[in-house]
Amino acid sequence: MFDAAYMTWTSIIGYALSEECDELALRNIAKHVRPGGLLVIANTASYDNVGLRQGxxxxxxxxxxxxxxxxxxxxxxxxxxxxxxxxxxxxxxxxxxxxxxxxxxxxxxxIYTLRELVTLARSAGWELVEAVSDPVKATPYKPYRSPFNLVFRRTVST
Missing domain, CATH: 2.20.25 (N-terminal domain of TfIIb)
Known part of the structure; x- marks a missing residue:
């Protein structure tokens, strides 16, 4: 069992175009992280940010x-x-x-909204610890301004 798992947005989530597949990926990651361990998803494409850029x-x-x-x-x-x-x-x-x-x-x-990702992760055995815009400065996520970086903690029951 690992203490943490790390992925950049483009490494796993989103390419199957299926919430069920993305949930399964998060659930499978949870199988390899100890209860209480962390999952960091870095540099996620934010629906808010992409939608604003499009508009x-x-x-x-x-x-x-x-x-x-x-x-x-x-x-x-x-x-x-x-x-x-x-x-x-x-x-x-x-x-x-x-x-x-x-x-x-x-x-x-x-791409997902923050709420959609949190809901997806929760159903796969993760709880949100923090969402930040800049992981180095640990600045809180600000909608429409940046991608987000998410830290989840594995729940005991997965």
Whole structure:
């Protein structure tokens, strides 16, 4: 048994597009953490934050330099009815001042409100200890301003 488990948002939760699957993942993590142990879910995509970005700026495309040669263009689209982000990443190689197309990938993931995540975790044997915006400064979560970082404690009965 472990004292704690840690995951970043994009490592497990949301990709099956199913609350039941996400609950099962959280329940299976609980099987490996001692009662009273912790689960940290870092840098979660907040429904509030994504919804606000969609409403104000339309979740526009962004360009990122991965290294000196690799460029990624990210084009997210948010469906607020289904709470699903569809994200298309297009990869380019920087050759002088030109970009050469390499490949693209599209994927979908479900995002949750804080309440939905707390409810999901509770049904899987976890209770919320803290929700913060900045884990280094431990500033409380502020809706619409940032992703959240969540700390849960495993309940005795799972």
């Amino acid at each position: 104000i700026c339309g979740l526009s495309a962004s360009l990122s330099m991965v290294d000196e040669e690799l460029v990624v263009v990210e084009e997210p689209r948010f469906d607020p009815v289904e709470s699903v982000v569809t994200n298309k990443w297009t990869f380019y190689r920087l050759e002088g001042k030109d970009l050469r197309y390499l490949d693209e990938v599209e994927f979908r993931f479900r």
